[in-house]
Amino acid sequence: MHQHFICNQNEIESKLRTLFKKGTSAESWTDHYYDKNSNEEWLLTRYNSEYHGGGVSVLKILPEPSIEDLIDIAMTSLDKNDIIGASLELSEREKVNKDDFRSKLLHKLLKVDTSDLSDFEKERLKIIIYESDLYYATNRRNTVGKHFTEVEKDAEYFREISEKSKTILSIIAK
Numbered sequence: 001m002h003q004h005f006i007c008n009q010n011e012i013e014s015k016l017r018t019l020f021k022k023g024t025s026a027e028s029w030t031d032h033y034y035d036k037n038s039n040e041e042w043l044l045t046r047y048n049s050e051y052h053g054g055g056v057s058v059l060k061i062l063p064e065p066s067i068e069d070l071i072d073i074a075m076t077s078l079d080k081n082d083i084i085g086a087s088l089e090l091s092e093r094e095k096v097n098k099d100d101f102r103s104k105l106l107h108k109l110l111k112v113d114t115s116d117l118s119d120f121e122k123e124r125l126k127i128i129i130y131e132s133d134l135y136y137a138t139n140r141r142n143t144v145g146k147h148f149t150e151v152e153k154d155a156e157y158f159r160e161i162s163e164k165s166k167t168i169l170s171i172i173a174k
Helices: 009-016 067-076 080-097 102-110 119-131 148-172
Strands: 020-024 031-035 040-047 056-062
Touching: 009 040, 009 056, 040 080, 056 080, 067 080, 067 102, 067 119, 080 119, 102 119, 102 148, 119 148
Parallel strands: none
Antiparallel strands: 020 031, 031 040, 040 056
16 A cells, blocks of 8 residues: 555654655755655645644655545545545645635545445545535635626535535535
């Protein structure tokens, strides 16, 4: 099994002891590492760094997966680190790069047969929805220079996805 993300702080510390530090970004937000045994490159970063305490530390393997790959990792991995990390990465890319993932992820979530999910699968869906901020209804698209009808259309997009993700949460809570 190939691991993409490490989110557990003890596991991060353990993994870092096996890696060689190559450098730190100019802003000091990320550290680059190299695994001499596997030739893998890793990046230590922080998600939600605007929060008190600097957010969540995550160690992720490079090269970074595409949006579609992140959704696939979150939807199929059996490793909770990967599910959390992929979901956090989706939200982060939306904030930083304005990468839209919501309709693609919701489409995958709506395909899940919720009638007989294991506890792990229910937990997976909760993690994905909460860590990706899919339930969050606030318009994250740029509003500057747009006609109010465009802004309202964007806001409706986020509201609809939020409502549908909350419906999934209520179904799996039963």
